[in-house]
Amino acid sequence: MEVKCVICGKREEIGKIHKDYDRLARDPKGLYICYFCSTRVHKQAKDSLKAPKPM
Numbered sequence: 001m002e003v004k005c006v007i008c009g010k011r012e013e014i015g016k017i018h019k020d021y022d023r024l025a026r027d028p029k030g031l032y033i034c035y036f037c038s039t040r041v042h043k044q045a046k047d048s049l050k051a052p053k054p055m
């Protein structure tokens with residue numbers, strides 16, 4: 001199944017063992033985020049939670 005990352009637009013082929021395969025097979029309009037973007041988003045979310053601490 002070919003999917004397209006909603007963030008970077010990269011097309012990827014995913015197999016049945018992919019964690020998002022069932023969800024995307026059921027819902028073709030479901031959003032797919034590639035591994036690279038998901039790690040980047042998680043990192044940004046973590047960084048934004050950290051308020052800058054005054055020295």
Ligand SMILES: [Zn+2]
Pocket residue numbers: 005006007008009010033034035036037038
């Ligand atoms: Zn991506």
